[in-house]
Amino acid sequence: MSDEVAPESGSSIAEKVEGEVEKVEGELEAAEHEVEEHLPEGAVTPAPGLLPGELYPHPSPFRYVMIAVILVVVTALEVSVSYLEGSIADGLIVFLLVVMAIVKFGLVASWYMHLRTDKPIFRNFFVLGIVAAIILYFVVLLTLHVFS
Amino acid sequence: MAQEIAARPAATPAARGEDAHGGVGVTNTKLGMWLFLSSDCLFFGAFISAFLLYRGRDQAGPKPSDVFDIPFTSATSFILLMSSLTMVLALAAIQRGDHRRVRIWLLATALFGATFIGGQIFEFTEFSREGLKLDTNLFGSSFFVLTGLHGAHVTAGIVWLLSLWGLSLQGLLPTENAEKVEVAGLYWHFVDVVWIVIFTLVYLMPT
Numbered sequence: 249m250s251d252e253v254a255p256e257s258g259s260s261i262a263e264k265v266e267g268e269v270e271k272v273e274g275e276l277e278a279a280e281h282e283v284e285e286h287l288p289e290g291a292v293t294p295a296p297g298l299l300p301g302e303l304y305p306h307p308s309p310f311r312y313v314m315i316a317v318i319l320v321v322v323t324a325l326e327v328s329v330s331y332l333e334g335s336i337a338d339g340l341i342v343f344l345l346v347v348m349a350i351v352k353f354g355l356v357a358s359w360y361m362h363l364r365t366d367k368p369i370f371r372n373f374f375v376l377g378i379v380a381a382i383i384l385y386f387v388v389l390l391t392l393h394v395f396s
Numbered sequence: 397m398a399q400e401i402a403a404r405p406a407a408t409p410a411a412r413g414e415d416a417h418g419g420v421g422v423t424n425t426k427l428g429m430w431l432f433l434s435s436d437c438l439f440f441g442a443f444i445s446a447f448l449l450y451r452g453r454d455q456a457g458p459k460p461s462d463v464f465d466i467p468f469t470s471a472t473s474f475i476l477l478m479s480s481l482t483m484v485l486a487l488a489a490i491q492r493g494d495h496r497r498v499r500i501w502l503l504a505t506a507l508f509g510a511t512f513i514g515g516q517i518f519e520f521t522e523f524s525r526e527g528l529k530l531d532t533n534l535f536g537s538s539f540f541v542l543t544g545l546h547g548a549h550v551t552a553g554i555v556w557l558l559s560l561w562g563l564s565l566q567g568l569l570p571t572e573n574a575e576k577v578e579v580a581g582l583y584w585h586f587v588d589v590v591w592i593v594i595f596t597l598v599y600l601m602p603t
Contacts, residue, residue, distance in 0.1 A: 297491065299575055301422035309488050316481040323477065327470045330600040338602040349596040353589050360484050361585045362578075367422060370430045377434025381441030394449055 261336060265325070265344060269351075272321055280314050304365040315359045322348050322355075429579045433586045440590050443542040447598060450534035457533035461603050463523050472515035473595050476550075479508035480588045483581045490574045498577070499564050505584065506557040509550050516547045539598065546594060549587050556580050 298305060307315075326348045329341055358364040363371045389395065486501035520540070523529075530540045560580055563569040569576065 299491070299578055301426050306484075306488065306491070309485055312481060312484045312488070316478065319477050319480075320474065323470070323474060326596065326600060327466065330466065330602075333602045341602050345596050345600055349592055352592045356480060356585055356589050356592070360480050360588075361582055369422060370426070373427075373430045373434045374437075377437035381437040384438065385441045385445035389445055389449060392449055 261340065262344065265329075269322070269325070273318065276314060276317060276321075280310075283310070301367050301370065302362070302365055303367055306362060306365060307359060312359070315355055319352055319355060322352050326352075423575065425575060425579055426582075429582050433582065436586065436590075440542075440546070440593075443538070443545060444593065444597060447538040447542050450538045452603065454533040454535050457536065458523075458526055458528045459603065460535060460539075460598075463526050463528050464599055465519070465522070466599060468515070469519065469595065469599050472512050472519075473591060475508050475515070476512045476588055476591055479505045479512070480585050482508060483584045487574065487577050487581050490569070490571060490577050493571045495564055495569070498569070499561055502557050502561040502564065502577075506554050506561065509554045509557070509584075513547055513550055513554070516543065520544075542594065542598065546587070546590060549590070553580075553584050553587055556583065 326345060329344050329348070332341060357374070363374065482501045482504040486498050486505060489495075489497035489501055523536075528536045528539075530536055557580060560569060560577060
């Protein structure tokens with residue numbers, strides 16, 4: 249019987265990383281509820297009134313801090329994954345980095361830029377710009393054989 | 397058919413997503429900023445695409461792996477990420493009428509931004525010492541143009557934030573003008589999300 253350990257497949261590493269992210273998110277949520285009980289009311293309640301174009305109140309300052317904590321954790325994971333170059337397939341590194349960048353982008357756009365609480369017209373304009381940029385430059389790079 | 401249409405109750409402005417004046421209930425300032433940010437996606441997309449196009453095609457000169465200092469750039473990226481937090485805290489403070497904290501958070505955001513720019517200047521200087529300049533090779537051209545334009549955006553944001561800080565100091569930024577802070581914040585967060593993309597595609601992707 250061989251003592252050699254079979255190398256982990258790309259998908260099992262991806263599942264492990266996703267599992268870790270979910271675990272950290274769950275722990276942060278539990279810690280959030282625990283800390284909220286000990287904070288002054290101003291830190292855990294949304295600001296009064298609505299700004300123009302808002303449908304719902306902005307998040308509380310404490311929620312903003314929690315989002316920042318998640319952003320820092322994901323950034324640390326990103327940097328760690330980049331150091332795995334040579335140990336795991338480059339394609340897997342690219343996939344993980346792109347997923348984590350999309351998560352960070354989404355968190356900032358939805359929570360800090362308030363797309364989740366503002367009227368959908370702002371989100372529609374922003375998504376239009378992003379989609380247009382992706383399609384336009386993907387076609388340009390495709391015609392210049394960047395992906396071949 | 398005409399009777400059926402006439403019998404239907406007319407949709408209220410609110411049901412159509414309109415305000416009492418027939419508008420869509422958003423201010424020109426905020427809508428204009430979102431339109432600008434949407435167009436800026438195409439602007440940065442062009443330079444990111446150029447970087448990807450020229451990536452790995454150099455025959456001479458330093459390569460990304462020769463010059464990049466990932467721990468240093470990770471630290472400056474962390475600082476820029478934290479400036480987004482202080483920016484939303486400034487908005488939360490002005491909505492509550494806490495003008496002392498508005499000034500603290502605006503100044504903190506500007507200082508974080510200035511630290512990021514300081515880090516970028518240091519990085520550019522180091523790269524230049526190691527032989528990578530704007531005209532050295534394709535990597536140098538595409539890297540300096542892309543990150544330099546992002547740095548110019550951050551610098552413009554710092555000037556904007558310091559202007560708001562100055563207005564608040566003179567008592568010219570009342571709670572009713574919270575939208576001014578929100579619109580500046582939209583610009584600042586956009587600069588942050590663009591850096592999230594640049595940091596991943598330019599610095600962290602395998603070469």
